[in-house]
Amino acid sequence: MPFAVAAIIMLALFGLPLFAVLGAGSLLYAHYSELDSALLIVELNRLASSPNLTAIPLFTLAGVILSSGGAPQRLIRLFNALLGWLPGGLSIVAIAACAFFTSFSGASGVTILALGGLLYPVLMKVHYPERFSLGLLTTSGSLGLLFPPSLAILLYGVVAGVNIDDLFLAGIVPGLTLMVMLGVYAAFVGSRFSVPHHPFSWHILGRALHSGLGDVLLPVLIVTGIFGGYVTVSEAAACTALYVLVLESLVHRSISLRKQLIPLLGDTAVLVGSILIILGVAMGLTNLLIDAQLPMRLLEWMETSIDTPLKFLLLLNLFLLAVGAMMDIFSATVVVVPLILPLAQRFGIDPVHLGVIFLANLEIGYSTPPVGINLFIASQRFEKPVLTLFRSTFPFLLLMLVWLGIVTYVPVLSLWWQ
Amino acid sequence: MKLLSLIRDRLLQLELLFAAASLLLLLVLAVAQIIARNAFDAGITQADTLTRYLVLYVTFFGATLAVDRNRHIKIDVACTLLSTRTQAHLYRPLRALAAVICMFFADASIRFWRDEWTYAQDYERWQVIVGLILPVGFVLLTIHFLLAALLGPDDDACRLP
Amino acid sequence: GTTHVIKFATLAPPGTTWMNILEEWGQEVKTRSKGRLVFKFYPGGVQGDEPDVLKKMRFNQLQGGAFTGYGIGRMYSPARVLELPFLFNDIDEVDLVRRHFTKTFQQGFHDNGYELLGWMEVGFIHMFSTEPIRSLEDMRSRRVWLWQGDPIGQAFFQASGISPVPLSIIDVYTSLSTGLIDTVYAPPLGAIALQWFTKTRYISSIPLTNGMGGLIVTRRFVDRLPKDLQALLRETGNSYGEKLVAATRVDNAKSIDELKKRGLEFIEPDEGMSDAELLALRNRAADALIKSNYIPASVFEQTRKLLDQHRHARATAGTPAP
Ligand code: NA
Ligand code: NA
Numbered sequence: 001m002p003f004a005v006a007a008i009i010m011l012a013l014f015g016l017p018l019f020a021v022l023g024a025g026s027l028l029y030a031h032y033s034e035l036d037s038a039l040l041i042v043e044l045n046r047l048a049s050s051p052n053l054t055a056i057p058l059f060t061l062a063g064v065i066l067s068s069g070g071a072p073q074r075l076i077r078l079f080n081a082l083l084g085w086l087p088g089g090l091s092i093v094a095i096a097a098c099a100f101f102t103s104f105s106g107a108s109g110v111t112i113l114a115l116g117g118l119l120y121p122v123l124m125k126v127h128y129p130e131r132f133s134l135g136l137l138t139t140s141g142s143l144g145l146l147f148p149p150s151l152a153i154l155l156y157g158v159v160a161g162v163n164i165d166d167l168f169l170a171g172i173v174p175g176l177t178l179m180v181m182l183g184v185y186a187a188f189v190g191s192r193f194s195v196p197h198h199p200f201s202w203h204i205l206g207r208a209l210h211s212g213l214g215d216v217l218l219p220v221l222i223v224t225g226i227f228g229g230y231v232t233v234s235e236a237a238a239c240t241a242l243y244v245l246v247l248e249s250l251v252h253r254s255i256s257l258r259k260q261l262i263p264l265l266g267d268t269a270v271l272v273g274s275i276l277i278i279l280g281v282a283m284g285l286t287n288l289l290i291d292a293q294l295p296m297r298l299l300e301w302m303e304t305s306i307d308t309p310l311k312f313l314l315l316l317n318l319f320l321l322a323v324g325a326m327m328d329i330f331s332a333t334v335v336v337v338p339l340i341l342p343l344a345q346r347f348g349i350d351p352v353h354l355g356v357i358f359l360a361n362l363e364i365g366y367s368t369p370p371v372g373i374n375l376f377i378a379s380q381r382f383e384k385p386v387l388t389l390f391r392s393t394f395p396f397l398l399l400m401l402v403w404l405g406i407v408t409y410v411p412v413l414s415l416w417w418q
Numbered sequence: 419m420k421l422l423s424l425i426r427d428r429l430l431q432l433e434l435l436f437a438a439a440s441l442l443l444l445l446v447l448a449v450a451q452i453i454a455r456n457a458f459d460a461g462i463t464q465a466d467t468l469t470r471y472l473v474l475y476v477t478f479f480g481a482t483l484a485v486d487r488n489r490h491i492k493i494d495v496a497c498t499l500l501s502t503r504t505q506a507h508l509y510r511p512l513r514a515l516a517a518v519i520c521m522f523f524a525d526a527s528i529r530f531w532r533d534e535w536t537y538a539q540d541y542e543r544w545q546v547i548v549g550l551i552l553p554v555g556f557v558l559l560t561i562h563f564l565l566a567a568l569l570g571p572d573d574d575a576c577r578l579p
Numbered sequence: 580g581t582t583h584v585i586k587f588a589t590l591a592p593p594g595t596t597w598m599n600i601l602e603e604w605g606q607e608v609k610t611r612s613k614g615r616l617v618f619k620f621y622p623g624g625v626q627g628d629e630p631d632v633l634k635k636m637r638f639n640q641l642q643g644g645a646f647t648g649y650g651i652g653r654m655y656s657p658a659r660v661l662e663l664p665f666l667f668n669d670i671d672e673v674d675l676v677r678r679h680f681t682k683t684f685q686q687g688f689h690d691n692g693y694e695l696l697g698w699m700e701v702g703f704i705h706m707f708s709t710e711p712i713r714s715l716e717d718m719r720s721r722r723v724w725l726w727q728g729d730p731i732g733q734a735f736f737q738a739s740g741i742s743p744v745p746l747s748i749i750d751v752y753t754s755l756s757t758g759l760i761d762t763v764y765a766p767p768l769g770a771i772a773l774q775w776f777t778k779t780r781y782i783s784s785i786p787l788t789n790g791m792g793g794l795i796v797t798r799r800f801v802d803r804l805p806k807d808l809q810a811l812l813r814e815t816g817n818s819y820g821e822k823l824v825a826a827t828r829v830d831n832a833k834s835i836d837e838l839k840k841r842g843l844e845f846i847e848p849d850e851g852m853s854d855a856e857l858l859a860l861r862n863r864a865a866d867a868l869i870k871s872n873y874i875p876a877s878v879f880e881q882t883r884k885l886l887d888q889h890r891h892a893r894a895t896a897g898t899p900a901p
Contacts, residue, residue, distance in 0.1 A: 011515065014500075014508055017490035019481075020516040027522050036638040037522060041530035041552060046627060048471050048549070049727060049747045051759055054448060057441060057476045161749070163756040231452070232759045238448035262438045266483060269437035272473075273480020274491050280477065281523075290625050291586070291640060328491055455722070461742040463725065463733075533637060539653070540871070542728060 004028050018331050019278045026285040033292065040284030047280050051234065052158050056276065058237035059149045061268045062244040063105040068264060069248035069255050071215050072114045075100060078212035085200035088190025090126055091136055092183045094119045095143065099179055102144030103219070112141040112377045120382060126195050135392035136186065138378040139400070142366035143179065145329075145359055146171030149222055149237065152329050152359055155279070159337045162351045164233045165226055170352045170414040174360060174407045181403055182396070214247045275330045282334040295342050302343055309347040313408050316340065317361060324365015328373055332362055349411075356414040360407045364400050367393045419569065426565045430486060433558070437479035444472040471548045478555030485513075485562040509571045517563035524556035583804060585796065586619045588626040588635070589645040590748060595772045596830045597699075597823065598622050601645060604819040608811060616808050628747040629653070630728065636797050643796030647701050649729050651793050655687040656730075657878045663868075664735050664788045665861040666882070668890075670828070673789050675889055676882050694801045696813055697820020699792030702766035702831040706783040707775060709761040713849040715739050715860075724751055724763040730873050731864070732764075735787070738863035751775065766790055767834035768827065776838055784845045794820050 008028075012021040023040075030037050047053060079093040079100075086092050094115070102111045116137040123133040145152050148168035157164035190197070209216075222240060225231040231239060248255045255264070289295065306312050319340075323332050337358065344354045366374040369390055379386045407413060447469050455461050484490050500508075531546070531553050538546045587605075591597035598620070605618030626632050626641060629650030635641040644650070648662045660676070667673050677698060688695040712718050718741055725732045725743035736743045744760050754760045755778035763775055764787060770776040794816050801809055839845070868874045 011512070012492070014512065015492045015505075016512050017492050017516055019490065020519045023519045023523055024515075027519065035640055036529075037526040038530040038533065039635060039638050039640050040523070041527045042631060042634045042638065043627075044527075045530070045549065045552065046631060046747075047477070048474050049628070049750070050470065050473075051466075051746055051750055051754060052757075053473050054444065054469050057444060057473060058448065061441060061445070157753075161753060163753050165757055229758055232757050234448065234759075235452050238445060238452060241445055242449055262434065265438035265441045266434045269441055269476050269480030270484045270487060270489050271480070273437075273477045273482075274484045274489055276473070276477040277481040278491060287626075290621070293619070331491060461722075461744065463742055463745055466745055467727070533634070537633075537637070537653075539728075539730070541730065541733075 001032060018328075019281045022278065022281045022285055022331075022335070026281065026288055029285070029288050033288065035288065035291070039287065040281070043283040043287045044280040046283060047276065050158060052154065052164060053276075055149070055154055055164075055234040055237035056151060056158075057268065057272045058234070058241045059104070059151060059154070060271050061265070062237070062240045064264055064268045064271065065241075065244045065248050065255065066215070067101070067105055067114045068260070068267075069244075070252060071248075072097075072101065072118055074208075074212040074215055074252075076115065076118055078208040078216060081201070081205040081208035084198050086187065087197060088183075088187035088195065089197040090119075090123060090195070091128065091132075091186035091190060094123065094136060095140055095179055095182050095186065098137075098140035099144040099147065099175070100216075100219070102140075102142060103147035103150045104144075111144075112137060112374060112381055116141065116378065116381055127193060128189070128195055129193060131392040132189050134378065134382060134384065134389055135394070135396045136182075137382075138374050138389055138393050139182075139367050139396040141374040141377065142363045143182075144175070145363045146175035146178075146356065148172075148219070148226070149233075149240070151275075152333065152362070153355070154233070155275070155330060155333050156337060156355045156359065159279070159333055160341055160351055160355065162355060166352045167355050168223075168226065169417050170356050171359070173413045173416065174356050174403075177406065177413065178400065178403045181399055185395075185399060211252075214251060218243065278331050279334045282331070285335070286338045289339075295339060298339065299342055299346055303346065306347075309349065310409075312343070312347045313349070313357070316344070316357065317404065317408055320358060320361035321364065321368075324362045325368045325372075327365070329359075329362040329365070332365075333358075350415060350418075353411045353414045357404075357408050360404050364397065364404060367397060422565060423569055426486065426562070426569065429558070429561070430483065433479045433482050437476060437483060440472050440475035440479060444469055444476065447472070467545060468548070471545070471551070474549075474551050474555075478551055478558070481555070482558045482562050485559065485566055506571065510567045513563045513567035517560050517567060520556055520560040520563055524553060524560050527552040527556050580615055582614065583616045583800075583808065584619055585616065585642045585800065586621065586640065587643045587645070587796075588621040588632045588641050590624045590629065590647070591645065592623040592772050596768065596826050597645065597772075600819060600823050600826060604815060607819075608815055611815075612808055612811055616804070616811065624749050628727075628749050639797075639799070642800040643696075643794070645699055645794055646792060648731070648791045649726050651791065651795070652730065652873070654693050654795065655684065655691050656873045657687060657875055658684045658791070658793075659731060660874050660878050660882050661791045662731055662788050663861065663865055663874070663879075663882075664731070665857050666865075667789060667886075670789070672886055672889060676885055677791075679881075679885055680878075688795065689798060692798045693795050694798055694813075696794040696796060696816025697818070698824060699794060699820055700824045700827045701769055701790035701792050702827055703786035704764050704766055704788050704790050705770075705786050707763050707765060707770055707779040707843075708781050708783075709779055711781045711844070711846045712762065712783055713846060715741070715856075718762065721762040722758075722760045724754070724760040730868060730871070731788075734864040734867040734873075735860075737867065738860050748773075752778070755779070766827075766831055767838055768831045771834050771837060776841065776843060779843070781844050781846050782838060784847050792823075794823075 008021060008025050012018065026040050027037055030040065075097045076093065079097045083089055083092050083096060098111050098115055101115055105111055120133060120137055124130065144150060153167045153171060154164060156162070157167050218240065222236050225236050225239065226233060249257045306315065323336055341351060341354065345351065366372055369375060369386065375386050375389050378389050447465050451461060451465055531549065534546045534549060589597065589601065601620060605620065609617050626635060629646055630653060632641060632644050633650060633653055636644065648659050652659045661673060685695050706712055708721060710721065712721065718739065723736065723741055723743040725736060725745045727745035727747050746754055746760065751763055752774055755763065755775060765773070765775055801812065804812065865879060869876050869879055
């Protein structure tokens with residue numbers, strides 16, 4: 001058994017698709033514990049009865065259509081008109097636009113590809129230091145993770161069985177806190193290097209608003225729709241997808257339905273498929289762990305060795321940072337959440353707060369080696385070595401660790417509305 | 419080899435169509451449900467069930483497309499540490515292995531599906547038929563990984579999304 | 580000798596009346612078998628909804644479970660005659676019919692590959708809602724939960740012209756919070772155990788039906804047990820079943836007070852909701868279930884006859900029918 005586990009981990013490191021890694025693990029474990037492998041499919045089949053899951057493909061579709069339409073350009077233009085006059089204005093524009101865009105595109109690295117490519121040359125042109133620009137754009141790739149309708153939140157809600165509306169609400173203040181912290185840092189760097197900022201103009205803002213109004217209205221509509229009680233999360237997803245489709249094809253005419261619709265639907269399916277197949281297979285593995293009563297045993301062990309919630313949270317953060325260094329957020333959610341959820345409840349941590357802590361840790365994990373998707377994508381997009389990028393993100397990482405501490409130990413930031 | 423890549427391309431075309439159709443149907447049904455509930459105080463009970471199955475359709479057809487686009491999520495330490503040549507050597511064996519794993523899952527899902535068919539109540543039989551996506555999906559995944567193993571990489575194996 | 584492990588799943592959350600008694604049962608079996616037969620419990624729906632548990636029993640991951648009528652319908656549907664809406668006037672009538680059919684039903688489970696060790700009960704099922712429901716008309720404009728794949732619920736809603744939202748029981752709590760549904764049905768004890776009452780404000784005062792339940796294991800497992808352990812399992816299963824029924828009745832009554840104390844409001848039906856209307860509704864639902872052979876016509880006829888005799892006997896003996 002230990003040999004098999006080691007072999008599977010090796011294969012994972014060599015690049016065997018994660019769903020196959022988890023699949024191999026569960027097949028072997030089922031064989032070892034004399035259980036029928038069809039049981040893995042019993043669990044996978046449960047995906048077909050999950051009512052919130054429909055939101056994932058629909059929001060993903062909206063994100064894919066937005067990024068292939070002209071949304072990135074329109075967003076930058078709008079945020080520049082709105083915030084560009086601030087000291088460090090352009091980098092604050094980058095932070096706001098990236099956060100906004102990531103909440104829709106699902107933090108799969110698309111933000112760096114779509115926005116980073118546009119912002120990097122502009123940042124360099126106004127004489128921001130190269131390292132600062134690289135670090136900013138790399139970390140910004142996962143900034144909107146805590147804002148609705150982020151896929152990461154949806155998936156956590158589905159896996160943990162936590163109310164997704166509550167999670168959306170809980171993520172807002174911690175997410176904004178990080179944006180403000182990064183914004184202040186950016187303003188500080190901006191003024192130190194005396195980066196120029198342009199004056200505010202109502203005229204420019206008006207024109208930018210005219211073209212970008214449809215995009216910025218979207219989160220407003222979603223938030224009012226869901227929290228006003230008019231629509232459920234999956235209904236909001238359907239409305240969003242339809243709205244974006246109409247916006248891009250009929251209003252802005254930036255995509256042609258006849259030529260682009262099927263490829264775009266295909267791209268969405270690939271994104272959805274690569275995430276949900278992992279969820280499906282991991283559910284089988286989780287069931288085997290439950291069958292062996294592993295979570296219960298882990299709980300008993302924790303109860304004897306950890307006595308305070310504070311200690312537990314510290315341990316949890318260290319563990320999750322390690323997970324974030326090794327795994328991508330979607331796999332981590334489906335594999336790790338079922339294990340930590342009962343532990344956290346035992347220590348009196350609200351599952352909604354746990355969700356914010358969990359996602360905050362993994363948001364940092366996006367930019368930490370060895371598995372930091374943001375580092376890889378930025379390395380490809382900006383044509384820089386991964387090591388350079390890691391060095392550039394380092395000050396941002398320190399800032400994010402401080403933020404993580406605040407989010408973890410000040411639960412009221414997440415739960416003020418309760 | 420030519421025949422194999424022809425087969426693969428045809429399969430991919432079909433899967434793209436099915437993926438697109440499932441996603442579009444999902445959207446249409448979801449919107450129709452909202453209209454029915456709010457405008458007519460009525461819902462289509464079976465449509466709720468069907469939408470949830472469509473998520474599985476999108477998932478499986480997306481996952482089969484992802485094989486050839488090299489878009490499956492992995493722990494890509496290899497891509498940063500190993501030389502391009504070593505990675506190229508690993509391409510075929512890793513896909514062959516993935517094919518074997520998917521084959522076991524295909525076997526499991528066929529047995530699962532037969533059990534479902536045997537014990538389904540009459541009014542649920544249509545769901546079992548819709549549920550054919552599970553065995554079909556894993557068989558398709560097996561075929562794609564097998565084809566990828568036989569045909570080898572067509573370009574950079576470490577291509578990122 | 581060998582230890583026989585029975586992995587036993589239920590939707591009942593840990594710490595509830597149901598789970599406490601089940602644990603007690605496990606303890607007694609373990610002691611009396613001197614550790615040769617032990618239970619491993621999976622409470623709180625960790626093994627999934629009842630259809631999932633059944634699938635896992637068929638693939639031999641699990642060997643048994645405490646089921647509600649919903650799960651029982653998938654093993655041996657005639658037993659659900661005990662759950663037909665608006666059929667029974669009081670709990671004595673339920674007991675009478677259940678006693679009458681126990682032998683027949685046990686054989687029915689056996690023939691389908693299961694063993695009914697003992698009966699359970701979930702109790703009288705009420706509607707819980709976020710808006711007051713006084714008539715069928717009120718209900719038609721609500722988002723009503725249907726336990727996905729439940730023919731009795733389906734027949735009842737169809738007969739009432741309601742289009743429900745089908746969901747697994749696992750998703751009910753979150754769906755109540757998100758507004759995907761706003762009306763559910765449950766026994767008072769269940770609504771408290773599953774926390775559903777925290778998301779609703781009103782309860783219908785008229786119960787829809789009396790929810791049944793059963794302690795069930797696979798025949799395959801029982802057949803492989805030594806004779807003495809088979810006897811032990813049946814005997815204790817039966818007595819703990821009775822214990823469960825009794826405790827459920829006491830706790831459901833307590834739960835009603837608890838719900839009132841928590842501020843939930845009991846709603847009386849409108850004048851328009853006459854007995855005749857309910858009767859017609861029940862007949863339409865029953866007809867559909869009999870027509871689809873979910874509940875055999877003979878079982879329904881026997882039940883009706885039994886109830887007629889009982890009610891007649893009571894009327895002539897001078898006990899006023901409630
Ligand atoms: Na990382
Ligand atoms: Na990561």
